[in-house]
Amino acid sequence: MSRSPRQLFHPNRWVLATTTVLMQLALGSVYGWSVFLNPVIALYHVTRPQANLTFSIVLLALGSTAGFGGYLNNRFGPRVIATAGGILYGLGVMLATFAAPHLFLLYLTFGIIGGIGVGLGYIVALAMLIKWFPDRRGFISGLAAAGFGGGAVITGLVAAALIKSIGVSSTFLYLGIVYLVVIVIVAQFFRTAPEGYVPAGWTPSARQQTDRSVREYTLPEALRLPRWYILWLMLALNVTAGVAVISVASPLAQKFPGVAPLRAALIVSVIGIFNALGRFLWGWLSDGIGRPFTFLSLFVIQAIVFALMPSVSNFTLLLIPAAIIGMCCGGGFGTMPAFAADFFGSKNAGTIYGVMLTAWSAGGIFGPMLITSFGTTTNPDYVTPLYIIAVIMLVSAVLPLIARTLARRRGDIVEVTAATKR
Numbered sequence: 001m002s003r004s005p006r007q008l009f010h011p012n013r014w015v016l017a018t019t020t021v022l023m024q025l026a027l028g029s030v031y032g033w034s035v036f037l038n039p040v041i042a043l044y045h046v047t048r049p050q051a052n053l054t055f056s057i058v059l060l061a062l063g064s065t066a067g068f069g070g071y072l073n074n075r076f077g078p079r080v081i082a083t084a085g086g087i088l089y090g091l092g093v094m095l096a097t098f099a100a101p102h103l104f105l106l107y108l109t110f111g112i113i114g115g116i117g118v119g120l121g122y123i124v125a126l127a128m129l130i131k132w133f134p135d136r137r138g139f140i141s142g143l144a145a146a147g148f149g150g151g152a153v154i155t156g157l158v159a160a161a162l163i164k165s166i167g168v169s170s171t172f173l174y175l176g177i178v179y180l181v182v183i184v185i186v187a188q189f190f191r192t193a194p195e196g197y198v199p200a201g202w203t204p205s206a207r208q209q210t211d212r213s214v215r216e217y218t219l220p221e222a223l224r225l226p227r228w229y230i231l232w233l234m235l236a237l238n239v240t241a242g243v244a245v246i247s248v249a250s251p252l253a254q255k256f257p258g259v260a261p262l263r264a265a266l267i268v269s270v271i272g273i274f275n276a277l278g279r280f281l282w283g284w285l286s287d288g289i290g291r292p293f294t295f296l297s298l299f300v301i302q303a304i305v306f307a308l309m310p311s312v313s314n315f316t317l318l319l320i321p322a323a324i325i326g327m328c329c330g331g332g333f334g335t336m337p338a339f340a341a342d343f344f345g346s347k348n349a350g351t352i353y354g355v356m357l358t359a360w361s362a363g364g365i366f367g368p369m370l371i372t373s374f375g376t377t378t379n380p381d382y383v384t385p386l387y388i389i390a391v392i393m394l395v396s397a398v399l400p401l402i403a404r405t406l407a408r409r410r411g412d413i414v415e416v417t418a419a420t421k422r
Contacts, residue, residue: 028151059364061115090180127350142283239363242329
């Protein structure tokens with residue numbers, strides 16, 4: 001007599017969640033990039049857009065790799081793929097030590113090799129945990145993504161101090177070693193959830209039954225549905241707004257309030273802290289209010305904050321809009337994996353959401369380009385792009401409502417009836 005998935009032996013899923021967060025902290029250090037921006041400009045003697053392209057390349061490689069990572073995760077398991085991701089990311093950062101004075105080598109090492117490693121590790125974490133936590137999709141997506149957002153908190157302060165004392169090249173070496181060791185160790189705890197796993201005693205709530213697909217889609221099937229592209233666009237636009245500020249956070253703080261580089265690094269850590277909190281809090285909140293309304297809230301809040309940000313000239317006050325933007329950027333990453341699993345099922349969520357992370361690449365290219373395209377290298381204009389982003393966020397607010405409408409018209413999202421309420 002065969003046993004059900006819930007009767008089979010399996011590791012403690014909270015141990016998996018804890019080790020995943022540790023891995024995400026290491027991977028998320030890439031979000032502390034703005035601390036490196038001015039030192040890279042000085043070391044390589046390049047313009048601000050040329051230096052900031054490194055960050056865009058990381059996100060391009062990340063998003064382009066995530067879809068393959070989801071497929072590879074299904075085939076080889078999360079432990080193998082996460083280990084490979086850790087080796088590549090750590091190696092890429094370490095090799096950046098030897099890149100100067102050739103900027104294209106920084107693009108290749110930190111950007112492409114490191115970005116591929118981040119993409120592999122990031123999607124494995126989400127794909128694995130969504131299957132282990134079908135009862136808390138938003139919560140666990142947010143928790144895993146929170147670790148990634150929190151990586152910038154550590155990097156923002158540690159890297160700024162290291163750069164000041166030993167230089168940017170040596171900083172890459174030491175950080176790369178730490179990233180490789182941490183990720184490879186924690187990856188050994190990763191396991192795939194049994195097919196059809198559900199926690200003992202759990203049944204979906206009325207809200208969960210309302211918003212979840214009644215079937216499991218494959219990637220080709222999902223790509224034939226308009227709502228997949230709506231979700232992709234929502235993620236891309238939310239990334240554009242958040243990454244635009246993240247990519248120039250330290251220089252922006254040095255320009256608006258005119259603070260010193262070491263103090264300006266504080267804004268990087270603040271954004272990292274609230275990026276991490278936002279991934280967890282918005283992901284958790286989305287389990288209660290629904291994913292569409294969560295994204296609607298993210299877009300409206302950001303439209304207001306970006307419109308007000310150019311008028312802030314006090315460093316302490318500047319931390320408030322920076323924190324809100326960090327929360328909203330993180331909130332998109334904390335909510336979208338569960339959103340995609342709701343609309344397309346959890347079986348192939350890693351592959352489907354992995355391909356959707358090309359939106360991260362798109363936003364990662366467009367956002368930094370937009371915010372560095374005004375003014376000059378010595379006198380950048382951040383005011384104009386902030387207003388432009390405010391308008392983009394306001395227009396984007398209609399997208400989550402369109403996505404929900406498209407899904408319900410297809411008839412494959414369960415409607416709550418008297419029977420399900422009982």
